[in-house]
Amino acid sequence: QPMPLVPVVCPIRAAAAEAKRQEQLALAYQEDTSSLTPSSEEDSASTNQEIEVKIARDATLDINGSDLDVCGTVEIGLPRLMQHDALVLCGVDIPEKINDGRLRVIVALKRVWYDAPKDIALIVRNMLPSGETRAAVVYRTLGDDAEPVGLEVPIIECGVHKLSVQIAKKVEGELVEVFRLDDRWVQVESPPIPNLGESHGLVLRGIDVPEQVDEGTFRSIVAIDRIHASAPTALCLILRDTLPDGTSRSAVIRRTETCESFTLGIEVPLSEAGVHTVELIVAEDVDGAMSPIFYIPTVRVTVRNPPMPRLMESGAVVLCGVDICGARWPLCAGTAVRLSGPFRATVALARTWDDAPRAFMLTVRCTDASGAIVAAASRRRIGGVAPAPPG
Numbered sequence: 552q553p554m555p556l557v558p559v560v561c562p563i564r565a566a567a568a569e570a571k572r573q574e575q576l577a578l579a580y581q582e583d584t585s586s587l588t589p590s591s592e593e594d595s596a597s598t599n600q601e602i603e604v605k606i607a608r609d610a611t612l613d614i615n616g617s618d619l620d621v622c623g624t625v626e627i628g629l630p631r632l633m634q635h636d637a638l639v640l641c642g643v644d645i646p647e648k649i650n651d652g653r654l655r656v657i658v659a660l661k662r663v664w665y666d667a668p669k670d671i672a673l674i675v676r677n678m679l680p681s682g683e684t685r686a687a688v689v690y691r692t693l694g695d696d697a698e699p700v701g702l703e704v705p706i707i708e709c710g711v712h713k714l715s716v717q718i719a720k721k722v723e724g725e726l727v728e729v730f731r732l733d734d735r736w737v738q739v740e741s742p743p744i745p746n747l748g749e750s751h752g753l754v755l756r757g758i759d760v761p762e763q764v765d766e767g768t769f770r771s772i773v774a775i776d777r778i779h780a781s782a783p784t785a786l787c788l789i790l791r792d793t794l795p796d797g798t799s800r801s802a803v804i805r806r807t808e809t810c811e812s813f814t815l816g817i818e819v820p821l822s823e824a825g826v827h828t829v830e831l832i833v834a835e836d837v838d839g840a841m842s843p844i845f846y847i848p849t850v851r852v853t854v855r856n857p858p859m860p861r862l863m864e865s866g867a868v869v870l871c872g873v874d875i876c877g878a879r880w881p882l883c884a885g886t887a888v889r890l891s892g893p894f895r896a897t898v899a900l901a902r903t904w905d906d907a908p909r910a911f912m913l914t915v916r917c918t919d920a921s922g923a924i925v926a927a928a929s930r931r932r933i934g935g936v937a938p939a940p941p942g
Contacts, residue, residue: 792830
C-alpha cells in the first residue's frame, strides 16, 4: 500500500549564549559557502537548505546558555502514477502468474482535493485463452486518506489471460472512466488439487454443502479420488440432520465406484424453517454395515420456507395447489386417475390481503359412464393469510 503524507518532526536542541551563537553561525557560514558554487537558482535553494541544517547542527556546541528548539518537517510524498480530476493513482498490484485459482487486483487511490470523486468503481475485464471475455466490478467510497481498492475473482482456465483494468467514477448513476491501465498479460497455471483427508486408499478432494436452502431441497456433493487399487468400492454417503426443534433424522445413499475420480451426491427435502445442523459421513458398506471413512465437520444450514406456488390468483386469493386422489393438478390433467376408495379432492388457498374473501366453497361435479351427474360441496372459512386446504 502507498504510504500517505506523514509529517516527521525532528527536534534539535541548541543551548548556547547569544553572542557565542552568533560567532559560531558566522564561522559555519564562511566554511560552508567557500566550497559551494551553485550553478542555478534550484541549486542555490538546495545549498541554502544545506547551510541552514549545518548551522543548526553547529549551534549545539555550546550548552551553557538558554535552550533553543529548532524543528523541521519532512514529508514523504506519495507516488503519482496518474492523476485526473483531483484523484491520484498511487499504486497498482496485478500478479504476473497465478497458481491458486484466484485473481487479485489492487489499486491505491488518493483524493487530493475536496471536490475529487468519492464513489469509485474498479472494473477488470479478462480475455480468456479461448477468446471469451469476462468482466467483474467492485464499488468503493473513498475517504480523505490513500485507500486500496481490491477485487478478487476465480480464474482457473490455464493459459495466458489478457487483463484490462479501468477505474471509473459514478456520475448521476453512470460510470465515467478516470484511469485506464495498460493491458496486462497473466499466466494462469493449474492450481494444486486440494487434499482434505486421506484414509483407506481414498482422498477427499472437495465438499459442496450449501449454507442456505430456499427451495425446500438440500443437495450436497463430495469429490473423492482413489489412490490405491485396494481402496473400497462399495461406499455410502450418510447425512444426519438435526432440526431446529432438536429432533434428528438421517438419509443414506449407496454407490459402487471403481473409477479413479468420482463424486457422491445426496438430495433430501428440507422444508422446516430455521437453522439445521447437518453432518456428512463417507463410509464403506461392508455386508450391510457401514464403516466410517471420512467425518465431514458439521455445517449450520439456514432453511427458509420455499416460495408459495401460484397456480391462479383472483381477488387477493391465490390457488396454491390442487390434489385429486393423490395426483397433483395440472400434472394429472388429461389423464385417468385410478381410485381405490372414495373420491378425495383438496385445494390449497391463500389470502394475500386483509380484504380478501374469507368464506369459500369447494364444489365437485362428477359425470359417470351413464351420463348421470353427481355433485358434492364443502364449505370452509379461512381467517388468516397462511395457505389453508379446504377439501
